[in-house]
Amino acid sequence: MTGAVTGQTGQPLAEFRLEVRAWLEAHCPASMRQPLKAEDMVWSGSRVEFASSDQRVWFERMRDRGWFSPQWPREYGGGGLSRAQVQVLEEEMRALGCRQPQFNLGIWMLGPVLLEFGTPEQKTEHLPGMSQGTVRWCQGFSEPGAGSDLASLRTAAVPDGDDFIITGQKIWTSYGDQSDWMYALVRTDANARKQDGISFILIDMKLPGVTVRPITLISGKSSFCEVFFDRVRVPQRHVIGGVNKGWSVAKRLLEHERSAMGKFSEGSAPSHDLVKASSGLLAGQGSAWTDDVVRAAMEQEAFGWTMARLREGAAAGQDVRSLAALVKLVQSEQETRKYELLHQLSGWEGLYAAGDGPDQASPRLPEGTLGDELTRLWLLAKTYTIAGGSSEIQLNLIARRILELPDGADASRRPS
């Protein structure tokens, strides 16, 4: 199974491509070349579960090549590939329709900043768990009092010998209940300027004093959790990038979040096609309905062309900042609007509660009728324009960075 793929830098790329293609063809099971649905996603970590033996085989083969994290050094369990080789690997995987063998925030978000800011000891301690898929990571940034204004976070880390004692609360932690470790922002200096008193720290979720509670949304069960810290003792060696230097680490990490979002959307369930989904529902509804759908569909199409411009422009070395700045805003608003329309088009079907029993705190999951699914997605879509930098934050960024409009009197309270 080792094959001839060396991945050494300096090997001609064309040769590398042929070897990669041959290896993928020989080792990626046919069922792992089918489009991925949300329920097929393999989340690595100590609780990893496989729905089929093909999933397990594909996971293990890619893991053993170091191709969960192909660009990382081999000493940390990575593939040791050059950037160009990684691109070839991604292209070949796309061409064959190979699924991502696993999903893990560690590899896409924490890993890159650990490689940049971590000490050799920290890298040795944490990177192999990501590259080998044994440790699942979650993110602890937002707090009840620190959403858009993240730097005002208050979860406190107080030094005590070689440790910090952490007390406070995080919220909107995706899969907090499924994760082994958390990377978190904590306050280590209450008196400094708010961005200067923050540290980036790694926390073992099994430590005494950590409590995780899933959040029920208006759409029902969700992956979001609240995480409570009650005098949790964390060794100081788990601080990344230095005490009170966490803000710049977090900013870098959020840059990686953007590219990770692209991978997530590639791997997640296909979203409804507005024109296809509405064409049946529109029959006999009249021109006002049609016009609403057409407006939304046309804007989606224009967004599709905008993404094409972004890709082409970036490849040609053009300045594409003004395009990159609108992606999150437009994508999330268009998804929200699409499900507004589809839910309303579904008529009474979208108004029935699921099941025959009494109203549950956790009402419905997607099952059965289209109405059920559209109701859930209509409600879930409300999170899209809030999570990951709300629409208002995106507009601030466009106004200030792209349009270069002047700072206002209230600018100090907004993210820079």
Next chain:
Amino acid sequence: MSLLLNAEQTLLRDTAMAMLADRSPVSLLRELRARENGPGHEPALWDEVAALGWVPCWWPEQHGGLEMGFKGVGALFEAMGRHLSNLPLLSASVLGPSLLMEAQTEGERHAAWLEDISEGRMIVALAFEEQDRHDAGNALTRLLAAGAGASTSANAQGLLNGRKRFVLDGAAATHLIVSAMSDNGPTLVLVDVHAAGVSRQVRRTIDGRRVADFEFHNVAVEVGALLAVGERARAALDQALDRAAAVLAAESLGVAEEAFERTRQYLQQRVQFGVPIGSFQALQHRAARLKVELELARSAVAAALAAFDDPGLAPSQRALRASLAKALTADTTERVLNEAVQMHGGIGVTDELDIGLFLKRGRVIQMAFGDARHHRQRWAKLKGLA
């Protein structure tokens, strides 16, 4: 097919921007709109434009063109939009030639016409509107066979009767391509504006240009002037209308982009309450939304222009993209200009400030060749939604 301009097209755009900034500033529009008579453009500038090869820039080489692609001519329209230039390029470069090149009757006269057009001597406008707003439906104008029904042959000499409205570049036109119904179905004929039986009424438009209404009374149409009949005529007309929609979308985008840029600078400079008004979040968010809309519209325009450079694309796909671009730019330009006026405050509603000129140009382009409602309906039909 790339959405980006290639090196040659980029050079064309940059040259056009510099040339129009120098020779066609907005002050020229103020001068032109004050003129009593004339074609609505500055003839000396038109000669320069023709000498630069703008007219045949996108035409295929076999028709004497420079093969710089439809994205190339689109870049010219965007530049004209940015400077509010009055130039009859829509008729001279796009409408007339598109129809002549698609015509089923070909001959030496076509080549001679295209040469005259390419050098700016001949301007062929399209006369097809008959209603109160854009309507690509069947024409009431009739082409009747000349010998009282003796011959129904498509090549027979005929007589043209009817009226056409809102002919863009109509004051500058030397010739018209007129859409008419004949016994053989939709028909396109070439008519000299000075031919017997043609009467022209020039109308000023709110944006300082001149269009014309035409009446035709027993206008004799020679055999060689009959360009296309039946399905061929319908297809040629559809294609020309889609090309026009695409370049007008580009022009509209230029109008909106320039007005937005001027507004952005005003927000940076205008001080009230002791601070630049652009520091107010209420205005920042509105400006940011306009910027996003402009980028989406720009993408739609790029896709529409590129569609005409892609020989593998079906006409219905081009139609979808042209309608997308025209609908989006119509709405976006309306919103951007309304916000531009509002954000300028009192000065924004004065004739002294140029913003009002952009508002008016935007409105004329919006209505020409179909507004957003028209193109959304058409898009819905093409998509099977209506």
